[in-house]
Amino acid sequence: MTESLSRIISRFIISTDYDNLPPEVIDKMKTSLFHSLVVSILGAETSHGKAAVELAKVEEGKENGATILVDGTKATRSGAAFANSKLMHATNQSDSYRMLIHPGPCIIPAVLAAAELGSSSGKDVLSAMAVAYEVESRLAGDFIPSVQARGFRSSPIFGTLGSAIATGKLLGLDEDQMVTAVALASTFTCGTNEGPRSGGREMMFHEPQATRNGLMAALLAKENVKGSETSLEGDAGFYNAFVGNNKGDLSYVFNGPNTVSLDSIIEGIGERWELMHVVPKLYPTAGYNCPVIELMTDIRAAHDLSIQDVEKITVDMNWLETSYPSPAFPNPSRTAPGVASTHYFAAYTCINGNYPPLRKRIEAGEQSLDGEDAVLDLLKKVDVIGHKDRKAFAPRITIEMTGGNLYQGEYKGEELEWDFATETSRLGSFFGEIDWPIDKLNGLTVITGDLQGEENLSNLIGHCVR
Structure with a gap:
């Protein structure tokens, strides 16, 4: 130069x-x-x-x-x-x-x-x-x-x-x-x-x-x-x-x-x-949660699955998306299962089929809203796994059902551009x-x-x- x-x-x-x-x-x-x-x-x-x-x-x-x-x-x-x-x-x-x-x-x-x-x-x-x-x-x-x-x-x-x-x-x-x-x-x-x-x-x-x-x-x-x-x-x-x-x-x-x-x-x-x-x-949450919401919405639109038969949900993401704000000092209230975590948004969208863009912004560590017992129960079945070989905004979601059925979707990282x-x-x-x-x-x-x-x-x- x-x-x-x-x-x-x-x-x-x-x-x-x-x-x-x-x-x-x-x-x-x-x-x-x-x-x-x-x-x-x-x-x-x-x-x-x-x-x-x-x-x-x-x-x-x-x-x-x-x-x-x-x-x-x-x-x-x-x-x-x-x-x-x-x-x-x-x-x-x-x-x-x-x-x-x-x-x-x-x-x-x-x-x-x-x-x-x-x-x-x-x-x-x-x-x-x-x-x-x-x-x-x-x-x-x-x-x-x-x-x-x-x-x-x-x-x-x-x-x-x-x-x-x-x-x-x-x-x-x-x-x-x-x-x-x-x-x-x-x-x-x-x-x-x-x-x-x-x-x-x-x-x-x-x-x-x-x-x-x-x-x-x-x-x-x-x-x-x-x-x-x-x-x-x-x-x-x-x-x-x-x-x-x-x-x-x-x-x-x-x-x-x-x-x-x-x-x-x-x-x-x-x-x-x-x-x-x-x-x-589109959604009032951290950017890395938005493709998870969108992808789960796509999966739910494509498959008429029974929530009570969901055994496990796995969300594979870029590793930095699972350690906000940095691996040097992650905030556990954002990365561990709980309100406003990736686990929460995956569970909420899986149950409801979408996430409302105009819903009030919620923060990590807040108390859950009334009527969300099913969401809090399902998020316990959500695993969020970080990978160094995945692009940001490119999640893969796998839903395992009782009886062995499996539903999966994956983004490449450009879908929300x-x-x-x-x-x-x-x-x-x-x-x-x-x-x-x-x-x-x-x-x-x-x-x-x-x-x-x-x-x-x-x-x-x-x-x-x-």
């Missing part, structure tokens, strides 16, 4: 616009945007969502500022982005890349604020989202498990960079300024895994603060602050701090070798799009159950689908406020 990582990345960001985005990338960004906006409506009913909105209104309310979704109040750029990020993450239904990072709640609120204040077009929004999603995904990639094992939560660590890139793109930063934005974001980033490890809830505000820090990095870069050229790969830079070295040596991996070249981050950039592997989470048509179909199926005008939800579907034709975001945002 003859140039720095941030220099090569910045050149890609600056040179990429709507006209050279592949159609499937544009479609994917519409999927993520639509998903995040619908989820923000759900998040506004949560206690954390309400707290973030109230804080932004009281401390950062501003006439002619950016819009806080659902509520409609105007606030500073950072205040609105903070609140909107929380709304998109409050129900645990944000999008997910490689299980442990959630680009949407960091990138999209930053984009909405910058686009609204700068009167950016729909094409501008889609291109800013695309470069931010792509670079964040590439920077994270194989490094995610090692970052987790260092005690950091990967989503905000990489999300700060995503927010900075998206904001910088819409601010029109030049190449040198974008290099500085990356440098500032690299040093502004934050978020530890002690909450996920011990049951603390500070992680609920990781993404909002990462969003805020990222957009501040871009705004400072606009003022021509000078950042380090080698902020990512330098001897005292981002990767050395958060991975433990800048050589590509990995302490943990999803699968495959324990080394990766930093050159792989930029290999094929603009030709092979890593963002295509982002998954919108939905396009816009699938996303709108799945979310549209429960529009009538959401406390929001159905005409606004249907309108939001149409506007997002034709976002490239919008001169600004006023119409889109208007469908997301009361």
Whole structure:
């Protein structure tokens, strides 16, 4: 590598616009945007969502500022982005890349604020989202498990960079300024895994603060602050701090070798799009549980089995999905059989045939809800086994029945990487159950689908406020 990582990345960001985005990338960004906006409506009913909105209104309310979704109040750029990020993450239904990072709640609120204040077009929004999603995904990639094992939560660590890139793109930063934005974001980033490890809830505000820090990095870069050229790969830079070295040596991996070249981050950039592997989470639970729910739903739809005759359920998964937040310090309340564990979601879906997307978010270690005795009984028959040779989001479920019958299903890891048509179909199926005008939800579907034709975001945002 003859140039720095941030220099090569910045050149890609600056040179990429709507006209050279592949159609499937544009479609994917519409999927993520639509998903995040619908989820923000759900998040506004949560206690954390309400707290973030109230804080932004009281401390950062501003006439002619950016819009806080659902509520409609105007606030500073950072205040609105903070609140909107929380709304998109409050129900645990944000999008997910490689299980442990959630680009949407960091990138999209930053984009909405910058686009609204700068009167950016729909094409501008889609291109800013695309470069931010792509670079964040590439920077994270194989490094995610090692970052987790260092005690950091990967989503905000990489999300700060995503927010900075998206904001910088819409601010029109030049190449040198974008290099500085990356440098500032690299040093502004934050978020530890002690909450996920011990049951603390500070992680609920990781993404909002990462969003805020990222957009501040871009705004400072606009003022021509000078950042380090080698902020990512330098001897005292981002990767050395958060991975433990800048050589590509990995302490943990999803699968495959324990080394990766930093050159792989930029290999094929603009030709092979890593963002295509982002998954919108339909269910209010950890990302690794979503394919288990979907696969069990498929099995139950295909087979009319008797629950009382189930002898054993085996769920085979990637090994890191069974040791959240990291094998270095797993949280037993998440990984052992109990409420909100993988065992629980497999049992619930096996009994009921599906899991309700609008069901209240439940946390590991909580008391079971009334009427769930059958679920709690069945989860005792569920074994969850981690494998180093299985991809993430690629479970295999085997149901053994009394009498010897056996039912099995398996995913390859790509089944939930939905396009816009699938996303709108799945979310549209429960529009009538959401406390929001159905005409606004249907309108939001149409506007997002034709976002490239919008001169600004006023119409889109208007469908997301009361």
